[in-house]
Amino acid sequence: MTTVNLLEFDLDGLAAFCEKLGEKRFRATQLFRWIHQRGASDFAQMTDLAKSLREKLATTARVEALPVITQHESTDGTIKWLFDVGDGNAVEAVFIPEGDRGTLCVSSQAGCAVGCRFCSTGHQGFSRNLRTGEITAQLWFAEHFLRQHLKRDDRVISNVVMMGMGEPLQNYSALVPSLRTMLDDNAYGLSRRRVTVSTSGVVPMIDRLGADCPVALAVSLHAPNDPLRDDLVPLNRKYPIAELLEACQRYLAHAPRDFITFEYCMLDGVNDQPEHAQQLVELVRSTGISCKFNLIPFNPFPASGLLRSPQPRVLAFAKALSDAGIVTTVRKTRGDDIDAACGQLAGDVKDRTHAAERMAQRRTVVLHPVRATASKVSPAPPVTQGH
Numbered sequence: 001m002t003t004v005n006l007l008e009f010d011l012d013g014l015a016a017f018c019e020k021l022g023e024k025r026f027r028a029t030q031l032f033r034w035i036h037q038r039g040a041s042d043f044a045q046m047t048d049l050a051k052s053l054r055e056k057l058a059t060t061a062r063v064e065a066l067p068v069i070t071q072h073e074s075t076d077g078t079i080k081w082l083f084d085v086g087d088g089n090a091v092e093a094v095f096i097p098e099g100d101r102g103t104l105c106v107s108s109q110a111g112c113a114v115g116c117r118f119c120s121t122g123h124q125g126f127s128r129n130l131r132t133g134e135i136t137a138q139l140w141f142a143e144h145f146l147r148q149h150l151k152r153d154d155r156v157i158s159n160v161v162m163m164g165m166g167e168p169l170q171n172y173s174a175l176v177p178s179l180r181t182m183l184d185d186n187a188y189g190l191s192r193r194r195v196t197v198s199t200s201g202v203v204p205m206i207d208r209l210g211a212d213c214p215v216a217l218a219v220s221l222h223a224p225n226d227p228l229r230d231d232l233v234p235l236n237r238k239y240p241i242a243e244l245l246e247a248c249q250r251y252l253a254h255a256p257r258d259f260i261t262f263e264y265c266m267l268d269g270v271n272d273q274p275e276h277a278q279q280l281v282e283l284v285r286s287t288g289i290s291c292k293f294n295l296i297p298f299n300p301f302p303a304s305g306l307l308r309s310p311q312p313r314v315l316a317f318a319k320a321l322s323d324a325g326i327v328t329t330v331r332k333t334r335g336d337d338i339d340a341a342c343g344q345l346a347g348d349v350k351d352r353t354h355a356a357e358r359m360a361q362r363r364t365v366v367l368h369p370v371r372a373t374a375s376k377v378s379p380a381p382p383v384t385q386g387h
């Protein structure tokens with residue numbers, strides 16, 4: 001008989017499952033706590049549940065993690081896991097410790113159908129959406145593994161960012177129950193401000209998220225105008241910048257934070273020039289949107305044909321935004337030595353979308369910066385991986 005993986009459920013889902021077994025809601029709450037707060041997977045261990053319930057669970061349910069294919073630990077404490085999700089697909093999750101914070105970067109899909117130019121997941125194409133249980137399993141495993149590994153009794157993961165492989169808002173129905181489990185006080189009890197969904201801009205789903213489960217929102221902007229963003233983030237052709245910013249404005253009415261974070265991946269000679277910073281300032285001023293910018297130094301991978309902006313240019317760009325009154329941070333790259341940095345998560349994807357061919361056909365964006373004073377175009381310096 002096939003059993004149900006209880007990681008598929010948020011508390012309401014688990015209560016509905018328990019009701020079918022003839023059990024009251026408070027039993028579901030107890031079970032939920034055993035699973036998520038204590039990391040239990042063996043029903044026999046759950047001693048405060050009636051024996052009759054434990055027996056019913058043993059024949060109808062299971063708590064099943066994803067098999068770990070590899071685990072890499074960086075010298076900076078970052079840990080990356082590669083999880084097997086079957087049929088030759090594998091996804092990654094990354095734990096990033098920083099002071100008293102522990103952030104888990106979680107994947108939502110095996111691959112990604114958006115196909116951004118600068119993202120190695122995008123280059124791999126798309127295989128399938130993860131199930132709720134597969135999203136939640138990344139947190140369940142990481143939290144309970146880390147408590148043992150770091151010899152801690154208290155919570156290790158304080159923040160979750162949906163910034164691993166995949167576009168979370170293209171897997172909405174599986175995402176939301178997983179977010180609810182992250183937020184639930186009977187499970188991980190994370191505050192809405194500490195759970196971030198990062199999106200390339202799926203406008204209708206931004207509205208739905210605001211209505212169903214508002215959490216912190218990060219939007220991958222990467223360009224200040226539509227022609228450039230069309231090229232870098234193909235979803236822009238469907239939901240152009242003006243529509244995206246309007247959706248961000250609407251989201252702010254529900255958001256746990258009073259700003260949207262715009263992520264901006266700094267690509268040498270592509271989107272990192274003073275005029276791009278100026279256009280961003282105008283965009284923010286004209287829409288009046290409350291936002292912060294997070295500049296991400298591009299993490300190169302060979303197939304992209306793109307280079308990381310030199311650090312002085314990143315700093316000059318940050319200064320131009322800051323001088324205009326926009327709060328701007330530059331993201332520190334973590335886990336470089338284990339390819340765990342943003343956009344390097346590749347896993348294994350049995351692509352069903354011919355991404356490599358699509359990418360090869362795409363128009364090539366300008367790769368070399370036009371230097372402010374030079375009349376000739378000088379080639380960008382080579383960028384080596386890591387710092």
Ligand code: SAH
Pocket residue numbers: 118119120162163164165166167168198199200218219220263264265296297298299300301342343344
């Ligand atoms: N699909 C979602 C979330 C996953 S990507 C999104 O696009 O927002 C998480 C972040 O990493 C995004 O801001 C993305 O643009 C950025 N990113 C992707 N590839 C990158 C790379 N090679 N270097 C730096 N950042 C990258």
Ligand code: SF4
Pocket residue numbers: 112113114115116119120121122123164165166167200220
């Ligand atoms: Fe997908 Fe995000 Fe990568 Fe774009 S940046 S391809 S949306 S995972």
